[in-house]
Amino acid sequence: MRQKLKCVRFGAALLATLAFAPWIGPVLAQPDLEPSIDRDPDADMPEEEVPDVEPQERARPIARAARIEAGEAPVIDGDLSDLSWAKATVIDDIRQRQPDPGAPATEKTVIRVMYDANNLYFSVYAYDSNPEQIIVRSRARDGQILTGDNIQIALDPGQTGRNSHVFMMGPSGGRFDALRLNNLEELPQWDTLWEGRAMRVPDGWVAEIAIPFRNLSYEPGQTDWGFDITRYIRRKAEIVRWSSTNPSLELTDISEAGTLTGITAVTPGLGLDIQPYVVLRAQHDWSRSDDGAGISATAGGNIFYRVTPALTGTLTFNPDFSDAPLDAREVNTTRFSLFVPETRDFFLQDAGNFEFGGRPFRRTANDRQSSNARPFFSRNLGLVKGRPVSLIGGGKLSGEYGGFNIGALSVLTDETGSEPGQVLSVARITHPIFSQSRFGFIFTNGDPTGLTRNTVAGVDFNYRDTETIPGKTVTADFYYERSFSNTFGDDESYGVAFNFPNEPWYGDLTYKVVGENFEPALGFVNRPGIILYDTTVGYLARFRGPTDWLRTLELQARHEITTNLHNKLQTWEGRVGPQIQTNASDLNVAIQLQQTFDRLDEPFVLPANVVVPVGNYNWTSFFLHINTSQAFPIQIHMDVTCCNYYNGKGFRPRIDFNFRPNEVFEVEASYQPNFIHLPTGHVDIHVGTIDAIVNFTPDMQFAMQTQYDNISGSFGFLGRYRWEFRPGSELFIAVGQAAYVAGRYSPLVSSELKTTQVSIRLGRTFQL
16 A cells, blocks of 8 residues: 555656646756766665665664773774773664664664774674675775675764764775765765774674774864764665664765764874875886986975864975876867866865855766856866976865864965966865854965966855754755956856755755856856756655565656856756666666757867857757666666757767676776767767776775777876885885877777876875
């Protein structure tokens, strides 16, 4: 009966949404034929994005951490026989988040918590009735641990209800740490020093973790911390949690965390970390007629000083970014510049302190329009007109002081052949307001080119309410920013967003204005002079019974209208369609009907000089998405967009193939062609990437990346070897090769080597 009622409700919702679609229809894929799936349940963080059933009310739990003496500290080796664990606080009331929120977990989990003056200790005993079926797919440091069984510890020392540190481990000992920001996104590039070991046992698996207080930001005397712990049981697609079992919230959301209390009299030491390193580099340019080779050695490092336990000052000298991965290869088939995320660790360590604006700038994998008008984009620090520029040094202040969250950064860039070195700065401050909201401002100054004087100032307000509507959450975000330039003049951008992240109905509304001359030299703008209206409405039906082959059945309608500043329509994008997920989460399928309108006031040139003339264009296409579970040794993800594009034809498939036979080897291959045929010409685009990892141990990996596209003819290879031979001591070796492959449409006709680079870095962290 319950299933029939849900089907009836879903049918009514389908009819209502289809009737309303012309006004609130879904956003279509970008003009480059790349759609976005906002609630893809098996993307980077699969199950948590599409939970299973409606939550049950439950009081937020509280646990008092047990105190031990420093001399009683356990040895972090995965063996839980240390006598000190008998003194620890025991947590064993773990409930399902999915598939049956609030119900007891199907497998027992016992967590123990204790601390001494230096560290916070956790042990996890993950019992399993079928231990031979435990799934392990990766043991790399910061690898794809989510693809198998794992546990996650989320800490919010300041009880912000928005930001947290997450520490994750799998049964093979793989470790992962990240920052979770504004309850919206996760930055896995954040790294800190902590110890963790895991091992398989006859009745499950265990993990032992030590997190130094010196590596967390918290206010002096803060005895109550936000805390939650999550366990994934992959073969059952089951997620269990200590506190928040509400499936309508993202797993990154810390607003319903429990409380870890009783943390007192800890000694974070002097709060001084010194990270010196030496780097040996060799480079050879094969295209030069002379030798084209060079060898250099440099020394650099970072100094971290905790002004208070919650506020850290950082100095960096000759920062080295050789460990940054290659940017994802893309061929731009849009009228607007692409947003390429930051990958350098130095700028990602405290990225949450610089986030601005809330949902109007939400970061999703395929939603590049939301990045338009960002006041600060750290990739501009070290780039001039698209060319890399060395950083001589920089300083940063980040953390919390007196109830204010602070992020301040200033760097000095090296001079180029035509531009002198520049001092580039940003400051961001926020403060809590009301019970769950915050208010803040941002200020940037400088132009990486040195050609203009540029400043940006802005304010924002993030509102959250979980009390007005019982059992429901309502959020709202507002921002206003203004740029001041001696070249472009002064102009502004502002926006407001409302979000209803609940079930079965959910919705989102964003309104954004970007001035014609809004120019943040340290930010990102790819479409000035517009007004954006973005609306999403969705309905999610869930099926509870073990005999139901469906887990979720969802209908989403999203509609995006872009006009000029005089409300003249420029772009209209809409999408509507169902999405299903099977009960075992082994298959996710979405089919969507798409409608696009685009007004071109000037010609638009695609690769291979294919021109889209001035005019109004309206076309219909469809989108198919198929994704199998990452828990399988072989995972396949396929997107297909077909078949119209402007006044011609377009066909864009994407195929991702992931092979993880065990925790040692990982291979990911992606092929993204794009076949565009217009009356003015045609272009066939081929982009291919292959990534592979060999995990010798949880602390030693060799990763390889290869990329190729036939439009630029560029071939890139990067091999990175990393060995953390003891906590804080690391050997890193990188080998890069660039080449040109001729033949626009037929790969590997002829090739020419370009540049070969090798770097070796040895570093050590000293904590005082």
